[in-house]
Amino acid sequence: MLKDTWWLILPDTEAAAALADRLGVRDLDCLRHASGRPWLLGRWRGAEAVTAEAGDARVAVLGRCPLTPEALRARVARLRDVREVEGAVGRVAGSYHVLASVGGRVWARGTASAACRLFTARVGGVPVTAPGADVPAGLLDSAPDHEMLAARLMDPPISWTALGGRTIWRHVRAVRPDEALLWERDGAQRTVRWWRPPAPELGLRAAAEGVRTALAEAVATCTAGGGTVSADLSGGLDSTSLCFLTAAQDEAELVTLRWEGVDAQNDDAVWARRAVAALPGATHLVVAQRETPDWFAGVDGMRLATEEPVAWARDVAKQSDVLERVGAHGSRLHLCGGGGDELFTPSPAHLTDLVRSHPLLVSRRLRRLRFDWRVGRTEALRAVCDRGGYQQWLHRAARDLTASQPAPSASQLGWQPPPRMPGWATPGAVRAAAAALEDAAARCPGPLAPQRSLHAVLSQVREGGNAIRQMNQALPGPRYAIPYTDDAVVAAALSVRPLEASVPGRFKPLLTEAMDGIVPREILRRTSKGRYGTDFYRALRRRRGEILALLDGSLLAKAGLIDPERLRRALRTHASVPELALVTHTVAGEIWLRSVAERPRPWPVQPNGGAR
Template sequence: MPSEEWFAVLPDGPAALAAVCTLRPRADRIVAHDSGRPWLLGRWADGQVTVARTRKARIAVIGRCSVTAAELTALLGQVDDLAEVERVARPLAGSFHLIASVGGRVRVRGSASGVRRVFHALMDGATVASGRCDVLAAAIGAPVDEEVLVTRLLAAGAVHPVEERSTWRGVTAVPPDHCLVIEPDGRSGLRRWWTVPEPVLPLAEGAEALRQALSAAVDSCTAGGGTVSADLSGGLDSASLCFLAAHGPARLVTTHRRGADPVNSDAVWAERARAALPEAEHHSVGQEEAPLWFAGVHGPYPPLEEPGAWVRDTARLADLARRMSMAGSRLHLAGHGGDELFSVTPRYLHDLVREHPAKAPAHIHSHCIRFRQPLRPLLRALAEHTTYADWLRLAVEEMDALPTAPTEPSMAWGPALRMPPWATPEAVRTARTLFREAVAAGPEPLAPYRAQHTAVQYARTAGAAVRRIDQATTRSGLPQAAPCLDDPVMEAALSVRLHERAGRTAHKPLLTAAMDGLVPAPLLARTSKGDYSTDFYIALARHRAELLELFDGSLLAGMGLIDTSVLRAALLVPHPTPHIVTHLSQTLACETWLRSLNRPAHRPTSTPTGRAR
C-alpha cells in the first residue's frame, strides 16, 4: 500500500465487508454512505476532497477543484439518479475524480485525458474502485501481469485499446471516457460519460471557448492564494499558463531550464516572457546546476504505480520540487498536453480530403512547402483508407520489423508499433498475442477522424505521464498541475474544426487566438520550437556507465523479456539513433518499476515459448 495519498470507493451494501476489513486499518480518512457504511476510505491532505450531501444523494470531488461544499451542495440540488450526476460537474473547473452515491448505487469516474484514472478489483466478490491501481494490487496481493508489461516496452507506449489494461493481474483499468457503476451487491458495469466532440466550431468561436476554459483551469490552481510555480520554457503553452497565473491571487514563481544547444532559441523567448512578467519571481537553471536525464538510475526506487517513461527524469523532478518548494510554491504548473491538443498532426489532411475536398488542395500545397514534402508520396498516403482495426492488425504483424527512414508521410491511425531491438522473441510473441486478442474484438477508434483520434490518444499518453510525474513530485512535496489537460480545456480544443486548428502557416493558431490580449503579441508570433536532442545525448553519454551497470542485473532479462547483450551493444554505439533513445526510455521505465516492487512478476502459463507468431 503506497504511503502517499490514495482513496478507495466501496459499494453500499454488506458485500463490502471484506474490503472494509482489509482497507480500513490502512486508512486515516473515512466518508460514509447515507446508510452509514464506509463509502470512501484512504489517506489524503486537507482540501483534497470536497463532499456534498442532500437527502437523496452524496457526491465527492477529489483533486484540484476550488468548489466549496456549499457550492457543490447547491449544484447537487434535486439529483436523485446516477444518470443526472454529470450535470453537477459541468460548471466545475480543475482536474478531479467525481464520485457519487445515490440510492445505494455508486458512480466513479476520472478525467477524459487520464490524468485522473479509475481502477477496480474484486475483493471477496465485491467491486472496489480506486484512483490508483497499486492500492488495489496491494490489497488483493496481485502479481504483475507480464503480458501487459511486455506491451509497455513498445516505443509508442500504451496504445488503444491495450492502454486500458492494467499492469497488475486482477486489477482492471476503466477507460478514461467511461465511468464505473457499482451496485449494492458489489456487481459493477461501465457507462460512457464522455464523448469526443465533433470538430465543428469555427476558429473564432473555439478560441473564445478555449480562452474561458484555460483561464478557469489556471484559476483553479491559483484560487487558494499563496505561491504557485510554473515552467517557463519559452514555448507558447507554458507562457500562456504563466500569464494567466499572473492575473490570479497567488504569487508566481517561474523556472526555466537552459538547454545545451546554442541554437535552441527557447532561452531567448523565455527571457522575453520574463521581461513581460516583472511582478513574478524568475529562476533560470543551467546544465551544470541540476541533474541531467538518467541521473539516479540506480535508485532508490520509490513505489511506482505503473511503468512510465518519465522515470528517466526522476532526479530532475526531485530537483525541481526542491527548488520550487524553497521558493515557497505549493503547486507547480506545467504545459503538458499543449502540443497534443493545440497542434494537429498532418493526418488532418486525410480527414480534410474526405470531409471538405474543396479546401484540401490549399492545405496540401502548404504542407508540401512547409515540410518539403514531395506531392506524389503524400497523395499515395492520402488515398489509403484502412479502418482502425485493420491498421492495428497490420501494425501488430510488423512489431519486430527493423526501423527504416520513412519514404512518405504517415497518415495512418497511429505511429508504428515497434518492440525494441533487444526484446526477445518470446516478448514479441507475447505482445503480438495480446494485441491480436484486442484486434479480434473489433476495436473502434477513439474518434472517427484520424487527426482527432490521434489527438485523444496522445492526450491520454500525456495524461498518464502527468499522473506519474505528479505522484513523484508530490512525494517530494510539490504537486503538479497540467491545466491544458483539464476536461473543459480538452473539450474546447477538440471542438474546433481540424483544418483551422492546424492552420496553413501559423503555429498553434487556436491557442494564439485564445491568448490574444492576454499574452504579449510578440510572444504569440513565435513559430519555432525548441529542440533538446543535444541535452539528451549529453545526458546519455554522462550516465552510460550507470545504465550499463543497471541492465547487467536486469529483472526484465531475468523474466526472459530482453536480451541484455543487444541492449549493451546499442548503448555502446557512440551516437545511438533516435529510435534507440526512445526505446531506452520505455525499457528503463519497465526495469525500474519492477525494481520498485517487493513481489515477483506473474509468469503467464498461457503463452508458451514456442507459440507461433
C-alpha cells in the same frame, strides 16, 4: 489529490461492509452510503476533497476543483438519480474524480484526459475501485503481467487507457477514461460513456474564445486559495501562456523556473527573457547548464514507488531538482505546459479525415508535407486515402512490431504512429507485445474519436495525463498541474476546424488567437520551436555508465523480455536515433521492476486486513 492519499470505493452490500471491517475501517477516513455501510474509505484528510450529502445522496469531488462544500451541497440536494450527478457537477472547471452514492447506487469516474483514473478488481467476490491500480493489486497480492510489461517497451507508446482495460497488474482492470463505473444496489457493475470529444466544427475565433475561457478557469483552480504557485517558463508558447494567465489571476504569488539547454540553436532562452521582462511581479529562477541534472541521471539506483513504469523516468532527477527549487521558494503547486503541443499542433491525419470533402485543399497541403517528409506523390496519396479502421490498424501494428521504421507519410497520416519494439527485445517479448495488441483489438470498442486526427491527439493527451499522475506519485515536493489536460481545455481545443488550426506559415494559431490580449503580441508572433535533441544525446553519452549499471542483473532480462548485451552494444556503438529513443521505455520498465522487487508490498492496504 496529495501524494500520500489513497481511497477505495465499495458498493452498498453486506459483503463490502465485511471487507471494510477486515481493512480496519475504524482507522481510516470513511464516508458511508445512506444505509450506513462504508462507501468511500482511505486516507484523504488534508487533500483536495470536497464532499456533501443530502437525503440519500452523497457526492465526493476529489481533486483540483473550485467547489466549496456549501456549493456542492446545493447541487447534491437536487439529485434524484445517481446518473444525474454529471449534470450537477461535471462541467465545473478543474481536474478531479466525481464519486456519488444515491439510494445505494454508485457512480464513479475520473477525467477524460487520464490525469485522474479508476481501476477495478474483485476482492473476495466484492467489486472495489481505486484511483490507482496498486491499491486493488495490493488487496489481491497480485503479480505483474509480463505480457503487458513487454508491451510497455514499444515506442511510440500505445494509449492503454483506451484498449481493453488491461493493466500491468494481473486481475486488475482499468476503467476507460471516457467511461464511468456504475454499480447497482446489488453490486452489479457496468460502465457508461460519460464523455465524448466534440465535433471539430467551430471557426478559429469561436474556438479560441472557448480555449481562452477554459484555460483561464483551469489556471484559476490552481491559484485559488492564494499562497505561492510556480510554473515552467521554458520560452515555449505553451508554458509562457500559463505564466501570463497565472499572473493575470492576481490571487497567488508566481515563481517561474527555466533550466538552460545545451543546444546553441535553441532560441527558447531568447523568448523566455522577453516573457520575464513582461512579468516584473513574479520571481524568476534560471538554472544554469552545469546546475541542472542530465536526463537519465541516477537511474542506476533509482527506485520509484509507482503503480506502473513511469513514462518520464529519464526526467526524474531533473524534475526533482525543479520541484526542490520552487518548493524552497514556497510553491505549493507547479504548473507545466505539457499537452500544449498535442492540442494546438493538429495531427497531419486531419488531411486523411478531410480528403473526400476538401480534396483540392488537402492536395495542396499534402504537397508541402511531401517535401518536408521527402516522400513521393504516390506514396503520400496512398497514405492519405487509406480508409482502414482502427481495429485493422491494431492488427497491423501487432504484425509490424519489428519492421523497419515506417515512412513519415504512413506514420503521420494514420490513426497514430505505428509502434516498434527495440532491437534488444527478445523474440518472446515481441510475441507478448503482439499478443497484447491483438487482445486489445479484440476488446476495443472503437477509436477514441471518429476522426483520425482527434484520436491521435487524445491518445497523446492521455499518455501525458497518465504520466503526470505517475510523477505526482513518484516525486516529493509540490504537486504538478497540467492545465492543458483539464477536460474543459481539451474539449475546447478539439472543437476547432482542423484546417483553420493548421494554417501554413502560422504557429499554433488557435492558442495565439486565444491568448491575444493576455500574452504580449511580440511573443505571440514567435514561429519557431525549441528542440532538445542535443540535451537528450548528451545525456545518453554522459550517463551511459549509469544506464549500463542498471542492466547488471537486469530483471527484464530475467523475465525473458530483453537481451542486455544487445542494448549495451546499441548504447556503445551510437545506434540510430529511433532506436535510442526506445531506451527510455526500457529504463522505465527496469526501474519499476526493481522497485517492486525491493518493496514487495508498497501499497497502503494489506490484503489480510489493516492499513499501513
